[in-house]
C-alpha cells in the first residue's frame with residue numbers, strides 16, 4: 001500500500017466514543033506498511049486512544065479521498081458549542097489541523113481576500129479556545145505540528161501569539177487580532193521561492209537580501225486593507241526588527257517597534273528554533289529559551305520574553 005495515497009492525521013484530534021466516519025490506518029513499524037486500524041463505522045474508546053499514546057503512536061492515516069470528511073469532523077470538534085465533553089487537547093489539535101489545511105489552500109491559491117478572511121475566522125476560533133481553556137497545562141505544544149512549511153510555521157506562531165497575548169493580559173478582541181496577525185505575519189514569504197526558503201547551508205548576500213524582503217512584501221500586500229488594524233500590519237512589517245536596531249527591514253529601535261511586533265518576534269524566533277527545518281534538527285525548548293534569554297533587551301522585549309519563558313516552563317520541560 002503506497003503511503004503517498006494517504007494523509008497522516010494526529011491522534012490528538014480524535015475523540016473517544018465517536019465514529020469518526022472514516023477508515024483509520026496505522027503504519028506497521030517494521031515494514032512501514034499501512035494496515036486498517038479502525039473501520040469507519042466503529043467507535044474509538046478512551047482506552048483505545050490511551051493505548052495508542054502509550055505505544056507512542058501519535059499518528060494514524062486516512063485515505064486521501066477522505067480528506068473532506070476529516071476536515072468536517074475537525075471543524076465539528078473545534079467549534080462545538082458544548083466544549084465540556086471535548087478535551088482541550090482534541091479541540092486545540094483539531095483547530096491546528098483546520099488552520100493548517102485552510103491556510104495551505106489559501107496560500108496555494110494566492111488569493112489575498114481568501115487568506116485574510118480565513119485568518120480572521122481562524123484567529124477568532126483560536127482566541128476563543130485560548131481564552132476559555134487553561135492552555136498551559138493542557139499540552140497545546142504537543143498538538144502543534146513541527147514540519148517545516150510557511151503555513152505550519154504561521155499556524156504555530158499564531159497560537160503562540162494568542163497564548164502570550166492572553167498571559168500578558170490583552171483583552172479578548174486584542175487576543176483575536178494578535179492571533180490573526182500571527183497567521184499573516186509571514187505572508188510575504190509566499191513571494192519567495194520555496195527552494196530558497198528551505199535551502200540548507202550558507203546563503204549568499206543576494207539570497208539573504210531576497211529573504212529579508214518578506215516583511216516589506218507582506219506589509220505592502222496588507223497595508224491598503226481596511227480589515228487590518230495597525231498592530232497587525234506592524235506584525236508583518238516589523239517582526240524581524242530588534243530592540244537594538246540591528247534587525248530588518250528598517251533597523252528601527254525599541255520605541256519605534258510596535259508592541260505587537262515585539263510580541264510576534266519573541267514567539268517567531270522560538271518557533272523557528274524549536275521546529276524541524278530541512279537543514280537542522282529542532283532545538284529543545286529549554287535551550288531555545290536560554291538562547292533567547294541572552295538576547296533579552298537587545299533583540300527581545302524583556303517583559304514579554306520573561307512571560308514567554310514562564311509559559312514554556314509551566315507547560316513542559318524538555
Ligand SMILES: [Fe+2]
Nearest residue numbers: 185186239240
Ligand atoms: Fe518572518
